[in-house]
Amino acid sequence: MNPIVEALRAHGDRIAVVTDTQQVSYSTLADLVSQASTALGPERRLVLLEARNDLPTLVHYLGALAGGHVSMPVPAGGDHREILRTYSPDTVIDAAGIHHRRAHSTHRLHDDLALLMSTSGSTGSPKLVRLSHTNLASNAAAIAEYLGISETDRAATTLPMSYCYGLSVVNSHLLRGAALILTDRSVVDDEFWDLFTRHRATTFAGVPHTFELLDRIGFDSMDLPHLRYITQAGGQMAPDRVRRFAALGERRGWQLFVMYGATEATARIAYLPPELALSHPETIGRAIPGGSLSIRPGAAWPDGTGELIYRGANVMLGYAQQPEDLALGASVEELRTGDIARCGPDGLYQIIGRSSRFVKLFGLRIDLDRLQAALADRGVTVLCTDDGDTLAVAAVDAGGATASDVQQLTAIAAGVPAGAVRAVLVAELPRLVSGKPDYAAVRTLAAEPPFSDGSDLREMFADVLHLPAESIDRDASFVDLGGNSLSYVAMSVRLERALGRLPKDWHRMALRELEYSCTPRPRRRATVETSVALRAAAIVLIVGSHAELFALWGGAHVLLGVAGYNFGRFCLTPVPRLTRLRHLRNTMAWIAVPSIAWVAIALILTDDYHASNLLLANKFLGPHDSMTAGRLWFVEVLFWILVALTAVCALPGADRWERRRPFAFAAAFLALGLVLRYDLPGFGLGRDAWFTVLAFWFFAAGWAAAKATATWQRVIVTLVLVVGLHGYFNNSGRETLVLAGFALLIWLPALRCPAVVATGCGILAEASLYIYLTHYQIYPLFGDHRVIGVLAALIAGVALTYVVNAARKYVASVAAGSGHGYGLRSWCALVTRRFSIRKRRRPCDADSELWTAGRR
Incomplete structure (x- = not known):
């Protein structure tokens, strides 16, 4: 009897495999594996297996093992021409089944050889790892x-099962009679978690990128009662993230196992016990049972450090680079990992560098020499190296490709995101005196931002965000660094001026990626984001209309939509739920503090306001028949909308729904806003008494517009606005103006205009909150000189913005120097540096100027 089939059958009727549509017991799986083994034939064959996470792939993989065949799992749908050309497998298994390419094998296969696995990610290298049955079993x-x-x-x-980490999950669970829930769905898919919870899954595995995705979907608030542990490997995860997930597991009753491995060791080499993850998140832990780790010193490394060496029964037989190598037995006794490490007094190992020309990014082990050759085949002469978590590439400037072109080409060849590549064009590749490539020079060159004017984007971010330049992490994005809507306006204008164009979603791009995604193109014409242009135009309309220079009403409601738009873009970022709530709290403070401060000043100098305005509650507390009821309505509306939405976001179920279905979630609130707008039966809302609630639908429309990623979604939001605006103001001109503003926001992300106009829009949009707060007290000073009054109000708001920003910058510098600060901005700076930069948590856009002028 076949030992593998009998080992499966020994688990009887226990569930072995669960899929979307079926459950298979171990006894049934044993029968299927036996049939697959028979179909492959009695003669040992070299089998290429296109692997998916489904039952046929599992059955064929086990059938090949049971029949003594040698299988090569490869990703389904990939380009396998070089593997096919080099090794000429006897049999290919794909979604259609088994295809014998010849009646008899043409290969000499060593008796111990069981599996061939690729080590080089997607660069297509035919270099494979030879693994034995003993390797797999041990x-x-x-x-x-x-x-x-x-x-x-x-x-x-x-x-995927074509990846050694994914295959090790299969092997280790089948060994113990546990069940596999087979799915190709991502952790961002609702269907994955429905399957996970419905079948009471106890574990899943992830690479570092998986944990980034978990942050985006609100994993910290998921109810997973059967989850027992999570494993992480495939590259080093940031210690802060390790610590955070370990702490989350401690609170929720599951464990985090951080692991270290290599295909050459059949997957795992070391693991960090969960109880040590909080105190030693930077380490890989200790050797797995049956294995041993040691440090081999080298002259180039300090005492106590050296190359990490592993010994154990799971160490490969050796490499294969040609068919003849498949006949070889064990050619190595130890695994030289190529990683430089040190061992602490507690026996835990820590990786501190790499010595080889292989790098591991996003779970892929990339052969840099092979990558250079692949790019050369595409006509690009380069030197490739790594710089931590990115690839650094220097390319010869042949007069055609740009740095951005090289970045994209390298990313495609390596199979990594473009943001993981930094490319620079050079006249000649850097070389050492010996003539060998100077990879250190490549790192230095690629670290320089490609701005033709020599400006440093980090300095620009530091200036706008009032942060020390040295504290800005190039792997952080604008929102990571604490950017809000006011600083967003200032940053977008300056960035457009430096780059010549603004990449889509630049505020979410890592600074490093942003630096290398654009080649500066100084132009006389510029691009201004539509939301920025609308703010600038609306504040002018608001002040002019209030000063009776003209009567163009509706700007306030457009800005309420812009407020919702930025709420959707910035506040609902993929961060843990508690982090979102902290950011929402800061958002409300950004709106309330300057508003209350100005009201307090105005109360002393004028009789324009009432004490209820200090509470931002005039709409609720009255008096309702005074001018105070209309002047600050927008601040009150926005503040209480955010209070309500913060309460909603605090609910774990709502938080999960928003992360999984962001447009549907926003659309549901838009539907609620329409119900309130029409005061439908059952709500009993009076339009005059509940204006704050009635105006909510403008905010919800902007929010839905921000989450509308498909054309049909944008069409829906536009149609809702057309219907909802009809008759709302009983003024067709005002309704048309508001609809035009929303249409631009939904359908046109940016506008081309002269550079001077773009600059002016940025200045006015950045100052819009302070213009709005102060203009009621400024323009009346000029009596019938309305043009002068309007200009004075705009200038006063801009000047006050400059003064406040200067004060914030000063306080931030003091806080940075002393470790203490005073005032909201310094608190934000310190919170940002503590949480956003170090922990890579994304703050929301306070949309501090989610304000506007009143509805008259």
């Missing part, structure tokens, strides 16, 4: 031991 047993896998566990597949 590593599966070691993993099952330190994870404590039992027959009651159920593992959901989050990684």
